[in-house]
Amino acid sequence: MGNNWLIEQKEDDKLKQEALLGQGKLPHHVAVIMDGNGRWATERNLPRIAGHKEGIESVREIVKASSQLGIGYLTLYAFSIENWKRPSAEVQGLMLLLEHYLKTEIDELHNNNVRFLTIGKLSSLPKNVQKLIKSAQEKTKNNKGLTLTLALSYSGRWDIVRAVQMIALDVRRGKISPEDISEERFSSYLQTNSLPAPDLVIRTSGEMRLSNFLLWEVAYSEFYITNKYWPDFRRDDFYNSIESYMQRERRFGKTSSQLRDEKSSSASNYIQWVVNALKK
Numbered sequence: 530m531g532n533n534w535l536i537e538q539k540e541d542d543k544l545k546q547e548a549l550l551g552q553g554k555l556p557h558h559v560a561v562i563m564d565g566n567g568r569w570a571t572e573r574n575l576p577r578i579a580g581h582k583e584g585i586e587s588v589r590e591i592v593k594a595s596s597q598l599g600i601g602y603l604t605l606y607a608f609s610i611e612n613w614k615r616p617s618a619e620v621q622g623l624m625l626l627l628e629h630y631l632k633t634e635i636d637e638l639h640n641n642n643v644r645f646l647t648i649g650k651l652s653s654l655p656k657n658v659q660k661l662i663k664s665a666q667e668k669t670k671n672n673k674g675l676t677l678t679l680a681l682s683y684s685g686r687w688d689i690v691r692a693v694q695m696i697a698l699d700v701r702r703g704k705i706s707p708e709d710i711s712e713e714r715f716s717s718y719l720q721t722n723s724l725p726a727p728d729l730v731i732r733t734s735g736e737m738r739l740s741n742f743l744l745w746e747v748a749y750s751e752f753y754i755t756n757k758y759w760p761d762f763r764r765d766d767f768y769n770s771i772e773s774y775m776q777r778e779r780r781f782g783k784t785s786s787q788l789r790d791e792k793s794s795s796a797s798n799y800i801q802w803v804v805n806a807l808k809k
């Protein structure tokens with residue numbers, strides 16, 4: 530069955546989370562480029578796969594912390610389409626770890642109300658992994674807590690091209706006309722269509738690039754890049770990234786003063802509403 534993450538939570542960690550929540554608005558969707566497993570292992574004279582294995586511990590921690598905090602969506606970039614070009618021993622090792630993760634974690638995820646999803650070209654994955662993914666998705670589909678999405682054999686350009694192909698087919702069949710293709714309509718053809726756009730994108734190991742992750746979706750995401758390797762990225766590092774996010778001003782193209790005006794007018798609207806309600 531696995532542990533209940535709220536019951537097992539330590540007192541000092543609860544206090545840290547409460548302090549964090551008091552500082553601002555949580556990101557609704559956090560997406561993570563989990564990088565640096567290989568370097569973590571190489572620096573310890575270990576085979577690269579040892580870094581991937583330790584990386585799973587970080588996945589466990591960050592999933593738990595997200596769920597405890599009440600974050601809505603966590604999306605983890607676990608394997609890109611380009612990663613298939615790695616040496617076959619490493620790819621095989623990664624697939625075995627993925628299989629192990631799915632077999633051993635799903636009950637605990639389910640027990641903690643997590644909804645499990647994937648994005649990516651699943652048909653490229655080994656058959657047994659595909660089966661495990663399907664059953665995990667089926668089992669957790671009605672859960673209302675954290676939505677955990679693993680990007681597996683995923684690439685942003687692949688998803689965009691796939692969407693374009695499906696739109697072209699629907700135009701040819703007469704289901705939609707070219708004028709109907711809006712940003713919203715286009716998004717609805719992407720595999721991420723049930724996820725909100727990421728508010729915060731974290732990348733570990735210091736690389737300043739997207740590596741083909743969620744290209745369309747990150748248009749207005751905030752970025753947080755840390756030098757820590759993924760296997761070293763744990764709870765407190767995650768809290769730091771959220772704290773950094775909370776300190777930012779997201780302008781979406783507007784000016785700071787416009788945003789201040791909007792905020793104060795919504796506050797005065799609220800007060801007006803209360804005054805009117807009390808009159809009745």
Ligand code: IPE
Pocket residue numbers: 563564565566567568569607608609612623734
């Ligand atoms: C990220 O770690 C995990 C995957 C891409 C599967 P890397 O394996 O890329 O580690 P580095 O970047 O080589 O250190």
Ligand code: IPE
Pocket residue numbers: 562563564565606607608609612736738740
């Ligand atoms: C990005 O990491 C993909 C994942 C984290 C799954 P990579 O290690 O593959 O990215 P590059 O090659 O350094 O850009």
Ligand code: MG
Pocket residue numbers: 564565566
């Ligand atoms: Mg890497």
